[in-house]
């Protein structure tokens with residue numbers, strides 16, 4: 001681990017079972033990155049509380065589901081440090097120091113926070129004020145990143161503003177305390193094509209258009225029957241155009257070989273294959289692809305004590321590095337030690 005030159009950190013809020021968009025957009029990339037970088041991947045349960053503080057009944061289940069999805073997808077706790085945010089209390093300690101030096105207006109201009117506030121407002125009409133904790137979301141996220149003095153943060157484009165704020169905070173810390181302690185971490189964007197939801201919109205749990213990593217073959221097939229296809233191909237013997245079949249044909253590009261894509265394209269444009277048949281073939285490709293992942297998940301699910309060990313061991317490992325950084329911070333701030 002220590003022979004890897006740069007450090008990365010990334011996290012996900014535990015909001016439920018992950019879907020194929022997470023798998024292709026995030027997890028596959030993490031699995032690759034863990035070979036190259038000293039990697040920290042964590043479940044951001046405190047971040048989940050910023051909006052779900054009054055809906056915590058599913059918290060434990062959600063943490064476990066995220067962990068299962070990660071491990072099944074190939075995140076390897078021997079190669080990466082996999083931990084739970086709330087089991088690394090140094091996160092909260094660093095957050096305190098960062099909150100002291102972060103100007104309020106830096107937080108206010110964070111675009112993601114604005115979105116979150118809007119969602120809050122839309123969902124819970126009588127909570128029109130942001131909680132103190134939600135307001136601090138971007139600073140807590142900066143603490144996550146700076147906790148290991150990370151160099152890179154693999155995130156999607158929607159999180160870039162947060163990483164930028166982190167850079168600003170890191171620079172400000174170094175200036176105020178006249179040290180060269182923190183790196184200025186950089187976002188590491190993934191170049192993976194966005195996997196669309198079954199209705200053609202962005203795949204998302206709340207849009208009811210997703211396929212979970214953990215869905216069974218039957219559910220996958222059933223869900224796929226609702227996927228949109230070329231809207232101009234109405235009857236079975238209408239000739240279709242794969243270029244207008246933005247969901248199903250896009251998936252073929254990921255799950256099919258070149259030859260299979262070609263065959264489907266021919267079958268569609270000549271109307272020798274109908275949409276139902278095409279979807280059926282596609283879902284069996286998807287299920288075939290996902291089978292080892294789903295199988296691994298099912299096996300792990302039968303071993304709750306193993307999951308607990310993984311999360312506690314990883315958190316212990318994270319604490320060691322985090323404490324080093326925190327010691328450096330407290331030294332720079334000249335705290336009584």
Ligand code: TRP
Pocket residue numbers: 009010011012013044047140141144145153154155159
């Ligand atoms: N805000 C991120 C999201 O909603 C989750 C997150 C919290 C995170 N802390 C982080 C991501 C630190 C990367 C690094 O997806």
